[in-house]
Amino acid sequence: MKKPRLHRERNYGTIYALPIALWFTVFFLVPLLVIIVFSFLKADVDGGVMPLVSLDAYRNLLRPRIFRIFFNTIWVSVVSTLITILMALPCAYFMAKSKAKTFLLILVIIPFWTNFIIRVFAWKTILESNGVINSLLIGFGAIANPLPLEHNWIAVIIINVYTYLTYAILPLFSTIEKFDFTLLEAARDLGASKIQSIVRVLLPNVKAGIVTAIFFTFIPLLGSFVVQQLIGTKDMYMLGNEINDNIYKYFDWPTAYAIAVVLMLLANVGLLFVMKNDRKQAKAASARRVDDVDDGPRAPRQAISVAGGR
């Protein structure tokens, strides 16, 4: 029997996605493969690689100095991310509730019109021993000798937070803006204190924004190197600096690539963990199917006397 022909909307999704797929293949997938493959080759003396399979690059990573750099990278990135998110949350909340949203959004974005390195140097003039802060404090007689604000972890973390605050505020702002603030009133009404209403109602409902903000902050921080180079000391080197040095100073490309591969794995562990969590929740949610959506009028119960009473 012939099936009746149905009008069906053709799905052109594949075709629409083609340009970006091509772009990603050429400029993302191929370089990624190059990085992975090259990390398993032998370094040439003046840069580049020799077509010889070798684990030298990974062996190079098993040194106490690299372990220390590894440790630095992790704790500095984690602490910077935590501070950034903790500062971005109230800021985004305030922006989302404000009547001058667009204006505040522009204020947050404006610093991006200035080159990043120039902004880091600006921080240098603020933090250095004869910089703005120290001059003011000495001028007012609050301190006799300049505070050591430069060349230390505090300086690096301050600038990291400053740099990534915008990246954290933007996704948080866009999720909190969609949040229904009557839910906070409902929570307060039901007995929650101000803090309880934020922790138990606001935060779970803007989780997606928080996760995005963490990714936008934590992952670039793992590979950062400029701030440490300009403001820090050699003791504050992170993996990003090590990659930089291996390419430009030691001409050891495979080691640089091996560090990049380890960094990627590190970043993806977090990503996979969050995605797995989300999928679990989605599965649990879809398991709870709607069995009757319709709850139209049913027979009035005995307790209800429509005619009597009033």
Place this chain on the structure above:
Amino acid sequence: MKGATIGILGISKAFGSFAALNDVSLDIRKGEFFSLLGPSGCGKTTLLRIIAGFEQPDEGSVTIDGINVLPLPPNRRHANTVFQNYALFPHLSVFENVAFPLRLKNTKNSIVTAKVNDYLHLVELGDHAAKMPSMLSGGQKQRVAIARALINEPSVLLLDEPLSALDAKLRHHMLMELDAIHDKIGITFIYVTHDQSEALSVSDRIAVMYQGDVLQVGTPHDIYESPATNFVAQFIGETNMFEGTVRASMGQMYVLDVDELGRVVVTDDRIYEVGERVSLTVRPEKLRISPDEPRVNGRSDINVFEGTVDEPIYSGFQSKYYVRLSPTVVFRVFKQHSDYTDEEHDILWKERVHVSWSAKDGYIVEGHRN
């Protein structure tokens, strides 16, 4: 009886230059189903939010069982709210939504389970505990919101237009259910609505509000039959309103000279001076419409006017007629359908008819304003 008395004394509230409430005072009794009724912008929701603690009044006081609650934050008041758009927590299941107030108090798990199940049964949602709010229909969401607001055993339940998001049939059903829940748990309900039929059918008493003022407080019967102002008469149900002058009085019977209509008799137990300007209201269902002149049998307390049917509107259980008595005067008349009628034929468009009513069915609106 459980529930609290609520005293609202001299509450005023302005938003910028807009006066939302002007010196509003109300006494709400223990266990009462009390409605705040009025058109949007009348201040009824603002008043509810002041009782709940979401707004602070500029002046006045709010007491629950005699205790001034204005210094207390919303979470420390024994009043819970059912919000207009339910305000269910989307990240929590139905069970956890209802359990929310108990979780805040770190209640033991076994007690939470028992109590939540009790309240889910009260609103007939026992089978839906595990669902997320997004999977529920409007009516079901409303029930969850009610269960959640009741589980703390408040002495007052505040309902902010709780049925406005539901369709007409479900709305009526939920209203009856709210009434049943009120009868069962016996706490004070303060119900905000702009729908006069909702307010009339379930309230013990109603406060009619308009532009930040309370115009009248009374039982549904009082408010419908004896409206305090022209606005109340016109807002609650449909009515025919006239202006006129008192011409003569004989005991409780008054003869009015109604503008553009002439002599009308009306009974009223209040005292009016001859020459006083008054408003007269007659409800459309109290008018009798007939093709032939009604037999008055010499009674002097019947008003009869002749006019032309402008437009008959058939609406199932009744017909509505617009009867034109003069170029500017049109009567609204409702007539119930039944076989037991004394007319020979149906009333048609453009037909000459008689409209009549007894003096007792007219009502002089005292507060000659609005």
